[in-house]
Amino acid sequence: MSDNASFPRRAFLAGAGTLGFALAARPIAASAIHTDSQALRAGRAVIDTGGSPMPGYFARPAEGDGPWPLVIVIQEIFGVHEHIQDLCRRLAKRGYLAVAPELYFRHGNPAQAPDIDSLLRDIVSQVPDQEVLNDLDATWRWAGENGADLNRAAVTGFCWGGRQSWLYAAHNTKLKATVAWYGKLEGPATANMPKQPLDIAGQLRVPVLGLYGGKDQSIPPASVEKMKSALNAAGNHSQIVVYPDAGHGFNADYRPSYRARDAEDGWLRMLDWFALHGAPAQGR
Template identity: 50%
Template sequence: MIAGTEEEASDLNRRNFLVTSLAVGFAVAASPVMAQAIHTSDEGLVAGEVQMPVPGGTIPAYRAYPAAGGPFPTILVVQEIFGVHEHIKDVCRRIAKLGYYAIAPELYARQGDVSKLQSVNEIFAQVVSKVSDEQVNGDLDAAVAYARGTGKADVSRLGINGFCWGGRIVWLYAAHNPAVKAGVSWYGLLNTPPWNPKGTSAISVAKRVKPPVLGLYAAKDGFIPASDIDAMRREIRGSKSEIVVYNDVEHGFNADYRPSYNPSAAQDGWRRMQEWFRMNGVA
């Protein structure tokens, strides 16, 4: 290695990437954190933060996988609006306990740290509006490459699982990467994102989605109207993708740390997620 190269790369990363480590605990804007929040032990796992190479530097990611055996089928875990905070880390551990290599890259790393912002509106205005879909797809590609390089992840059995902001990304990434075997979108926005009126909608790429995607949606979702779900169902008709709608539940029904949590819908969705991945070659 040429002298100074590593130091120069580190300096470049500090200049161009605003987030160099993952949030500790839950994002401020997600408060109040409910006592019901689930904590999954890392016993029997290799779990924690890593630095993942991307064009121009590195970004932090959380990864978890079983301590023994491998390589394991691989699940990309795509963050909520709140970034890779404690809930998303816990989801990675839950998935790892099922026998997967799970990795959640911090996809806002170039634009800013949302964990300290006070409201969802601030998160949209200050960070999310600046995050392009092309950047996200590229960073998820980098996560696949990173996982492959560890020797612990079998990326020929690749799935993607995303929530809220990340639920929309599931549809977009499934259209982007034909190597994905299956995806699960938890209450992912389907129409044009309000933070970017020129952004791509999930509905508009539905015909290009070749991997089967399972959409898990809420009948009382204040962000995703029934008309959008109906439109998406029309677009995926004839494909292997499916949409399930839970009655009498709200957006964020799997977010066990929030008042929107619905144990019945969350547990059924988790069961369906596992079956979907097994049925479609991610096992």
């Protein structure tokens, strides 16, 4: 593991404000981290899906022409709001081209949903997994056309995106590594979600690091243990790390669920996982 000095420089905002955060994610905790864009190019991405263009957010180093190692950042339930954009900037500070596609874009604007129940009912439940996989493939192509080194490519995702990270690792075998933060692992099959990560554990060819909280009320320890057993039976190189005192969303620094020590450890483990499996940061 690396030491704590390698964690991105951050500013804890007194009161934090709410600009750029989804309505349903508010109020914003004072622990919210802001990473500046100094020495970066960052902003809007327009991604060709073969139909409607998909918006997204990207960040990369300002100097040089690349190619840069790639991290596709898969949004949490609230979409590509300020927290996800900040994570892209943190990765870009390490030398990555990071891009977060807005995977709900056909179904509504998650930033304007007034509460979590409305967000889940009206937007999240309407998004088919196959559509997400296709849109992540489109993001992969966009990245390759915009300076990313697809031979040094990884994915990470949070909450809703943590589950999608497991699924995409089974779908795109060209990835070098994946890190899934507290993504759901099992559940009933539906038309939009025909398979869960537990169902595809034996199909994984891309090493996945799963980061979970021992006190996550939405992902019980029994579910995590089932996934560990399935990964061991499959004999792949994937691993799961459990932080015993963390709940769901322990990396979400703008929410009360945030646990700084566990989040920082998870971030460093993520970077080391990428480096170990062939997607190191620039200069690492």
